[in-house]
Amino acid sequence: MQQPVAGDRSTAIPSLYPSQASLTPGSHCTPRISEDPEWSLATVPHLTELCLQHIADNFEKNPILDCLLPEHQKKVLDRLSTSLPLAVTANLVSDEDYWKRCCTERWQVCDVASYGDSWKRMFFERHLENILKRFIPNTTDPNQVLELIPLCKDYVRKLEVDQFLPPVQVDQKEERDDPSDTESDLGFNEVSVHHYDLGGLVTALSHLEELHLTYGVKDCGMNFEWKLFNFTHQDCCNLAAAVKMCHNMKVFKLTQSKVDDDKTKLLVRNLLDHPCLVELNLSHNLIRDKGAQAVGKLINRSRLETLDLCNNQIHHLGAQALARALAENSTLTSLNLRLNYVEDKGGQAIGCALLTNTTLKSIHLGSNNLSEPTAILFSQVLVQNTTLISINFSCNHLGLDGGKQLLEGLADNKVLTEFDLRMTEVGQETEYLIHQIVWANREAARLRSLQPPTTKPL
Template sequence: MAVPPPSNVTASNPASGTRRMRRIIAEDPEWTLAIVPSLIDLCLQHFVTNFETHPVLTELQPEQQRKVLDRLSPDLSLKVVANLISDESYWKRRCNQRWSVGHVEKYGNNWKRMFFERHLQELLKVFIPGTTDPNVILDLIPLCQDYVVRLQVDQFLPPVMLEPPIQDMDLTDSASETEQDDLNMDHYQLGDLVAGLRKLEILDLVFGVKDCGMNFEWNLFLFTIRDCHSLASAIKTCLTLKVFRLTRSKVDDEKARILIRNLLDHPSLLELDLSHNNIGDRGARAAAKLINHSKLKILNLANNKIKALGAQSLAHALSVNTNLVSLNLRLNCIEDEGGQAIAHALQTNSTLTNLHLGSNELSEPTATLFSQVLSVNTTLTCINLSCNHIGLDGGKQLLEGMSENKTLMEFDLRMSEIGQESEYLISGALNANREAARLRTLQPKCCHVTVSHIINNAAG
């Protein structure tokens, strides 16, 4: 006979009631009975957690290093990771976290280089002389000196201008208003930074302020004489520098001469860009001297104030130069006197391949000489004479020169008033030159195929 259970005991059947259950919750939410971490993994996690105070990496095996690097935070101090971690995947994570858009191909497909160049650029763009601690930049030099190849800064902030006391508001007789403004507007001096960047090849600068809005003042765009001397000394001692660009910075003749004087006989400079400034004939004469006292291959002086005398100086340098391959003088005012001088030089020059003389008030006399250039020069591949006053007769003479030219690939004559017929015929001549050049590039391959075919037939 079955004995009924005591009335104070609840049956295990769910239908008869519920039974109180105990549940154990692990302190580590990732812990599971299925996976018990190995001692090695626990040690690696300890290294990751304490990496900033006790970095351990090079002592580990390659697969262990990989695990540590994948777990490291992208917010670690640069003093810890800059010269210790070279792994590209780690620097890629840091770049992607910091910038939503990044074109690593512009940085030689090197994520570490991209990080340090952009990081340094941002620090320089917000540096305020007299307010920002200079050590913000100087302390970074030992960390990035081997990774920064290009320094591209399109903004330099001036010092904060405080309201002068009432008793000092009257200008003294010994200093003009312009001199006082210039005295207080010096920007960050790049000397120590450039000297510390051991692999710097490209220096691209604009002395101005972006997005100034209603606070616009001309002094915000002032490249002072002290800025000029400091920068000139910096580029002179930077023996690795290959490209120097200083644009939209109100560089006048005096400052251009100071800069160029310090670039004479530079061992590695290949490109100089001083476009969109206020350089006149004296600055152009200095640039002409530089052409023959350096290895310069590209010179850009577009949108300045160069006239005939400056163009004549450049032409004289071109007549004997054997290095320069590109000259850009667009948006100046060299007129026919300067244009003819350059055309004369090109009849003997055998290295220049690209010439831009657009918007220079040129007319038919210049076109006449360029017609002769086209018939004798065999190195020019690109000429731009757009936005000049060549005229119908000038266009016909250029067409005549093109009939004897076999090397020119691009000839920009837009808005030069040469007429549709001349434009059409010159375009046809250019197309013929391009097709001939294409066939020349294919000729060695065709010859190789022919020889191979002959050998195969002989073997058969």
């Protein structure tokens, strides 16, 4: 056997890189970097990027944002998940792009213009509305609302809740008696169902300016029952106390909620002398003369500019009460009494009020069983009143003579720009001539609006 020669390092020291022939199955050899044809230095992230991604991934446990540079903040916000708890993001994240992602990922239709062009406001208003629409008294945890208040109170300006679910309850006596549909429809076996009390929420939302409510259930289908649409006396008491404490509220709408005279009077008592209320909408309810008389008191004990009582059951006594208030009022600019029963006694009373009123700009008396006597009085209004720019008499029975009277009164009127006489039986020729005068007034008003304002010389 040949002995190794002294000093022969090639035979004395094992090779650092074994040859391919010496590799056995199962042995491991790490390839050098230069052996990966796809490897590039550009694929290695910068340490800054790795840190920012780590911050975004762990934002819930460690929400670092304010201490970052502005450009780094933007990168973190772009990577944040929209499913992070609101307790983390509500008062820390103000970036509109982040809240835009939150909105568009949750809702298909997002009209940010309806929310003051603020995506954050849109998110919190709609999120709160969805919770209220699905809240079931005695079943849903109240903390769902209470815990959200400190997170959203600075951003909510308007609430539109078109559904209030009643509590889940089973009246065993009713089931045994098996009442007929007729009895249920008439409310003979009505079960008292109170809805979510908005009091604590509304008073805590210090920036709330608009409240739009409908007490009912949407998409109930075959489960329809009249008690699902019952705005109870207790509901009204709770709501009245809430709106009284909502000092910044400018718009209050309570529609399609079976609000009757007693509930109207209760609401009005709590709205008297309200510091900010400028619009009240109680349309599509059950308000009769007593309720209208209460609203008449409110007109002159508030700053109301818009009043909508469309589709109620107001007759001439209620209209006369509103007319008395209108004769003394100096703030109301729009009154909607469409689809009521004011008839000529009520229509004439309103016309007399408009002979002296100098603030009302728009009045809607469509579908009120009006006829020629009301048209005759309004012909005088068209001569004397220089404030009204819109009148709607549609779907009444003014007749040919009534139309001629209105045409005569409109002859020298230069301010009326809208006059709806559809289905009033005034005759096509009269309606055409009135339309021509109104069109000329509208065109003149448009030209005046294009002229630059004149300044008085010093």
